[in-house]
Amino acid sequence: MLDPQRTISDLRELQRRTGDAQGAQRVAYTAPWHAARAFLTSQLAELPVTVETDPAGNLWATLPGEAEQELWIGGHLDSVPNGGWLDGCLNVFAGLEVIRRLSEQYQGRPPVTVRLVDWADEEGRFGHSLYGSSAVSGHLNPEAAGALTDRDGVTMREALAGVGIDLDHALDAGAQRQKAAAYIELHIEQGPVLERQGLSLGAVLGTCGVERHRVTVTGRAAHAGSTPMDARQDALLVLGRLSQDVYAWTATHAGVSTIGSVTTAPGIATSVVETCEFTLDQRHLDPAGLRALWEAAQTNLARYCEEGGCTFTVSPLFQIEPVPFHPELVNACEQAILQVTPAAIRLPSGPLHDAAEVARAGIPTVMLFVQSLGGLSHNAAEDTRDADLALSVRAFDRLADRVMTWMVGGEGQAGR
Structure with missing residues (x-):
């Protein structure tokens, strides 16, 4: 029974x-x-x-x-x-x-x-x-x-x-x-x-399908006290701008996106962030919608990096349709x-x-x-x-x- x-x-x-x-x-x-x-x-x-x-x-x-x-x-x-x-x-x-x-x-x-x-x-x-x-x-x-x-x-x-x-x-x-x-x-x-x-x-x-990536943004380390704000190549600033906008462009495509893990280097209070590594997990029930989410992420990353004098690389973590x-x-x-x-x-x-x-x-x-x-x-x-x-x-x-x-x-x- x-x-x-x-x-x-x-x-x-x-x-x-x-x-x-x-x-x-x-x-x-x-x-x-x-x-x-x-x-x-x-x-x-x-x-x-x-x-x-x-x-x-x-x-x-x-x-x-x-x-x-x-x-x-x-x-x-x-x-x-x-x-x-x-x-x-x-x-x-x-x-x-x-x-x-x-x-x-x-x-x-x-x-x-x-x-x-x-x-x-x-x-x-x-x-x-x-x-x-x-x-x-x-x-x-x-x-x-x-x-x-x-x-x-x-x-x-x-x-x-x-x-x-x-x-x-x-x-x-x-x-x-x-x-x-x-x-x-x-x-x-x-x-x-x-x-x-x-x-x-x-x-x-x-x-839902998933696109999951590890993104590394590279800027330039500089002294926190002597480097003017407009002279910085701050890798964390790129993530800050992306995290502000991610809800808006994800809602546009009716999916979900999550920045789940963040690490910075050199990771000390007296230095501008040189590298910022984070994970981005994106999900959608429609294959075209999933592609649109990832394309939006790359487009925005490229824009923010160009504006901030940084570069980025992407390492795939997981993908499923x-x-x-x-x-x-x-x-x-x-x-x-x-x-x-x-x-x-x-x-x-x-x-x-x-x-x-x-x-x-x-x-x-x-x-x-x-x-x-x-x-x-x-x-x-x-x-x-x-x-x-x-x-x-x-x-x-x-x-x-x-x-x-x-x-x-x-x-x-x-x-x-």
Whole structure:
């Protein structure tokens, strides 16, 4: 029997083990992340599943079915520093509860093979989001990714080697796709749309595309006391002007842009800033809109640098196109929601999710969102009402059944 309260209890226990007063601390490959995986595997040990880690470091639990074709249920245990208690791990433990129910109902052998996956480093500790799922999809560039560093200067290659993963063989994880027939993922919305409309759940149409870059502006260091204001080549001034205007030109193109990290050098009180390095993350559901956002950023950067006597260089961090989800499975998701609550909407996802990489690999995919209080995520204030969490687990379970029917019965069955 499905028990959503068990999922909520698992999530609270996970936070007790891997969080603190500042929030969740399950940053990929750190001790709390290892503790989270140990807790998950202890729960899986009670089920008739096989557990394995693929060459990229993703954790898979497989419940064999009557048919070899596979329904994947995905999530991620890693978090951002000081993150929320639900982001990513709700997917994993709701999927665990679905597998518990299926194992009990079908005496350990459901109609299709069901696989629960904990994707490695979804959050992008090194600036590359969706690492584990991009390895499975085949979109990972190991050479470029390996050189990326976290905020402490540790490279992705070094961190992976520390947990026994050879990045040069990460793409071998693509072998997991051989029998995949569908993928479903439950996630908190991380935004305010459902709450504003007074709804608990929503069916996700797809994920926005992302352009993420590291920009380095170079000016000239000079003494803070003796250099007149009109004689300065201040790299920070370029960012100051850009940050003032970014909201205006982003709104013009109906997307979102975020300057998320800033460092300066020489970084002392008595010197004009010579170099200013910052990250720019831009997102849009339409490919043309995404291109327009990045073109606007480059145009404005060039203008401000010319005005300030500076230059700039750009290093790509991450790029993914907008990814629509499978229309039949979106229908199935909406119908599953309506089985447990009176109303449902369809909405896009601004945040990235592993579902995007799975869909890019050609596997029929859909996501289900549950309301986030205040639209908050990636901080300790992230929360969802227990009643909505329980509803989401029930709807997700119904979705799993609908998708299995679709897999066995063919196109057009999932949404009925």
